[in-house]
């Protein structure tokens with residue numbers, strides 16, 4: 001890995017702004033491989049050298065990944081002249097190159113991943129990676145076995161677009177679960193509409209095996225751990241989403 005200035009390393013890690021990081025280093029709070037380092041311009045390779053702040057070793061991450069419980073009414077974008085965006089909900093991370101991985105509609109809530117890692121984002125979004133996105137929908141009408149079969153064959157949308165095979169599990173009471181590997185514009189809404197079951201409410205519950213955390217309040221976010229990141233690329237068995245589990249995601 002290329003070497004990086006100490007002050008940049010601290011600010012990249014979100015410890016302080018670049019200017020504050022310079023002051024932190026100059027104040028003698030930072031060591032490199034156990035030796036005091038007071039020069040913010042000192043270059044280090046964080047994969048080989050141990051940088052410590054106040055005696056505690058820092059775990060450097062080249063990129064950052066977050067889980068947000070996207071609230072309803074917020075636009076999935078980095079900026080918008082008129083409307084509040086998901087980035088507006090993360091003011092502490094402003095200017096760090098963070099962007100949303102894929103998109104949830106303004107009137108969809110639930111799990112949204114944000115990162116500054118373009119390659120990772122592409123891997124999550126690309127249908128070729130087969131990363132499943134799980135949605136919970138309340139619809140008009142009652143989804144049934146015929147809908148499940150149509151989803152499994154690869155639905156053709158109203159405009160002629162053919163979707164990859166997807167999974168629909170009817171839950172009764174005009175509710176269903178939908179799993180897709182694609183992220184076409186308004187995909188789940190358009191798929192259900194194509195079956196005459198327009199969506200009334202839509203929430204993303206999981207990506208791969210990474211589930212929306214139940215105690216993450218709407219609009220709140222947290223950094224993902226290495227274990228979380230591994231879960232993104234795992235398949236989750238549908239049985240996991242038992243009725244009891246689902247009830248706890250209801251508003």
Ligand code: URA
Nearest residue numbers: 105108186187188189
């Ligand atoms: N499909 C939709 O229709 N909307 C979303 O927000 C996500 C998937």
